[in-house]
Each structure stands twice: as C-alpha cells, then as structure tokens.
Amino acid sequence: MSLTTTLPRSTTAPVAARPARRTRRAGVPYAFLAPGLLLFTLLLAAPIVYAGYLSLRKVKVSGLGLGSKSRTEVWAGLSNYARSMTDPEWLPSVYRILGYGLIVVPAMLGLALLMALLLDANRTRPALSSFARISIFLPYAVPAVVASLLWGFLYLPRVSPFAYALEKFGITAPELLSSSWVLYAVANVAVWGGTGFNMIVIYTALKAVPTSLYESARIDGASEFAIAWRIKIPIVLPSLIMTFVFSLIATLQVFAEPMTLKPLSNTISFTWTPLMKVYRDAFVRNDIYAAAATSVVIAVATFLLSFGFLKLVGRRAFNQEDS
Template sequence: MPYSFLAPALILFTLFLAAPIGYAAYLSLRRVRVTGLGLGARSRIEQWAGLDNYARSLSDPEFLPSIWRVAAYGMIVVPTMLGLALLMALLLDAGRSRVGGFARISIFLPYAVPAVVASLLWGFLYLPRVSPITDLLEALRIPAPDLLSSSWVLWAVANIAVWGGTGFNMIVLYTALRAIPSEIQEAARIDGATDVAIAWRIKIPILLPSLVMTFVFSLIATLQVFAEPMTLRPLSNTISTTWTPLMKVYRDAFTRNDIYSAAATSVVLAVATFALSFGFLKLVGRRAFHQED
C-alpha cells in the first residue's frame, strides 16, 4: 500500500527529472561526425566523444567570465535578499505593523509575478526614454544613470531578483518565527529584554535552520539565473548571449545547434550546484540543525 501511494510521484520524478538528467549526461559524452556535405542519410553519425565536450566547455573563453558575473551577481543578491527578508519578518513578528496581513501580501506579491513579466516591467523602468524614474530625477535636476549600461547592468539584474525573491524568503522566516513559543519571549521581556535583544539573542538563533535553508535555495537560484538577463538582452547591448552560464547553454543548444556541448555545460553546472549546496550544508548543517548537541 505505501508504494502505491508513492508510485505517482516516483513515476513523475522519473519521467520529468531523472530521465532528462540521465539523457543530458548521455548526450554530454557524444558528438556528431559529419562526412561530405552532411546531406546524405549516413553523413551525420553520432559517436562516442568521451570528455571532449567537457574540455571544450571548460576551455571556452566565454565560460569563465560568465561564472565570475554570476558570482558577483550572487554576492549582491543573496545577502541583500536574505537581509531584507529577515528584517521584514522580524518587524512583522514584533507587531510593529498594524496592517500585518496587508503587509505580508504586499511583500510576497512580487514573488507571484513571473520572472519574464517582472523583467519586462523593470526593463521599461530602466529605459531612459520611457522611464518615469528618469523624468522624476530630471525634474529634481539629478542626473539619471543609464541602468542598462555596462557599469550598472549587473545591479539592474540583481535588483529584479531581490524584488522578486525577498517575499518568498520573508514568508519562510516569518512562518518559522510564528512557531517560536510565546513563553520564551514573555520570559525575556519580564527580564527586561528589549525587542532588539529578543530578536538578536532568541529569534535569530532559533531561525538559523530556516536561514540555512533559504540560503541554499537562493544559492541554487543564483546559479540558475537566466530569465532576467535573457529578457533584458533586447533592451541593451551590454548583455551578451553568454552573460550567464545558462545563457551560454541556450546559445550552444538553440543558436549553434550543438546540444552535446550544451549538455556538457549543463552537467558541469549541475555538479557545481550540488557541490556548493552540499558543501555549505556540511559546513554549517551540524550547528544549524543539531543545536541541541
């Protein structure tokens, strides 16, 4: 009986997750050998390539810069997003907002907006000719920066991610805060603790497992950034086709029609994501999830 309940989820997992991953790993080890003009029935033969696709992917001069851009993007997005989410969750839990329900919905609502739609909205706000922000700054005689220039585009993309992801992380942290027994906070207040002391010495240590979980989710999302720069790319010539590793995968697969190199890059990214997530959990997991030790 238990297996019959698990069967639908296992079947869906196998068909739509495990099988595509296995097929991508298989393609990453293959290549196509073209003979003649490549027009005959046997002119394109798929054959074993070993690790050649991985070598080409890692030696691509555009691959390493895309990794550094994602690293810089993550250093902006993850601390900012989690810091804002933690601050908002603590303020809502402390009862400072008399419109708690409206505030929670307002903060969470950007997460419900699809990334492509959010990128289009912010993209038009970034364009100097149509942006009301530019008009407002000009009215105040403040020079408006070109947010899609090479100096600002990384911050522009990061802003979209922070705007969209803060609400989700806030809800996760706020839910964990609501699970803290009220007796603990009442005892602290009787002892003379302020709201800041309660947040720093009681709430944040108890929130550590949730903070670790949201950090891992944010790290994975950072490594998979694609929709925001891909949507903004037609609006700016500062975003190349290989601005992020996933954009490089898209270019190789659908522009150059090289699915084998794209599969190899995808496997490299998947392994890097797993290694970073597992390494971080291994580093802080015992302290975060086994505090009773």
C-alpha cells in the same frame, strides 16, 4: 437442572486474514507516491541521465555531410567538457554569476529576515500584519519574465517615469542598463521578486515560537533588539540555511531576468550567465552536445556547493551527528 456449555468462536479466519490485510495496507503509501515518482522520473531524472549521455557524444561528419548516413553520432569521451570549459566566454560568465550572487543572496536574505522580524514584533495587529505579508509576498507571484519587463521599462531613461521626474529636478538619471550598472539592475529584479518568499519561510518559523519565551526575556530586561539577536535569529537559523541553499541554487541557474533584459541593452550578451551559454550552444549554434556538457557542469557545481554548505553548517543548525 441442565448445564449448557458455550464454546468460544473460532478465530482462525480473522487471524489468517490479518497478514493479507496488513500487506495491502503496506502498499498504500507506495500507491500514493507512484504518480509523483513517475513524474519525477520522466521530467527530472530521465532528462538528467539523457543530458549526461549527450555530453559524452558528438557528431562525426563523413564526406561532404550531404548523405543520410554522412552524419553519425559517436563516442566523444570528455572532449565536450574540455571544449565547453575552454570556451573564452565561460570564465567571464562564471565571474558575473559570482558577482551577481554576492549582491543578491545577502541583500535578499537580509531584507527577508528584517521584514520577518518586524512583522513578528507586530503580532498585536493581525490586520496590519496580514496586509504587510501579502504586500511583501506579492512580487514573488509575478513571473520572472513579467517582472523583468516591468523593471526594464523603469530602467530605460526615455520611458521611465522616474527618469522623467528626476529630469524635472535637473538630475540626470543613470543608465541602469549600461555596463557599469547592468549587474545591479539584474540583481535588483531577483531581490524584488525573491524577498517575499524567503520572508514567508522565516516568518513561519518565528510564528512557531511561543510568545511566553519573549515575555520572559522582557521581564529579565532584554530589549527588542536583544530578543531578536539572541533568541529569534538563533531559532530561525535552520530556516535561514534552507533559504540560503534555495537562493544559491537560484543564483547558479539565473536565466529569465538577463535573457528578458537582453533586447533592451547591448551590454548583456548571449553568454552573460552559464545557463545563457547553454541556451546559445543548444539553440543558436545547434551544438546540443556542448550544451549538455555545460549543463552537467552546472548541475554538479550546484550539488557540490549546496551539499558542502549543508555539511559545513548542518551540525550547528540542525544538531546533526556525523555517522
């Protein structure tokens, strides 16, 4: 009778290969992120840095400015910022954008929240809800320039079908592009186009809430209004904050709507908004240095307002702790 002994197989090679395999796996996420990081650097980070560089430069003209070396770029310090902020058109454009934001942001978010709550209350009819969601979201898919042209057609009394219908009843249509109404006319285009996007964000947050929570509240005798006020709105508060920040950023950067409506009315100037002032300085006056300075100011204001608002309400909405 013979005894055979089977030696265990050597595990040296697989163990040695594990660190290399683990290293290769660790690099996979960075490989997926590389295209996005490259595009972010080239299309966003680099232009911001370049704009900051231009804002600190200016052109020095020597002699008559006719020779090849008569115009040289030199250091300007903060003179471009001082010149841009003391422009007589700067403060009026800031005041207009503040009034525009006071109209657009509450109206757009209020309508978005109302529509999301109405759609969520009608969960038992999915076909109707799907049609309503698409109908409300559809204006967001229309480009801002196209939407402004459509509304501009409706604003002009000579071509507007609504003005024609009102005249048939003996009612004179208001001049919506006049100095008294133009701010509301521009704000209306933004509200019409942006409500659907914000509604989808809020409605998606509501869809994540289990219906058993609402059923328990109904058993306790809560009305639909009480459920919406005490349960639904507190639950979607983070989504409301996110949409508010998005709306705030869009308000500070409004450009397409007033720029498109400008040829239809003489009440909208080239400096009607701060971003339109940037366009005027860069492409009408050919002063890219002042335009860069104004752009940096707008970017810093956008960051400070967004970050400050998130810092103010972050703990309550997202249960954040200060580090």
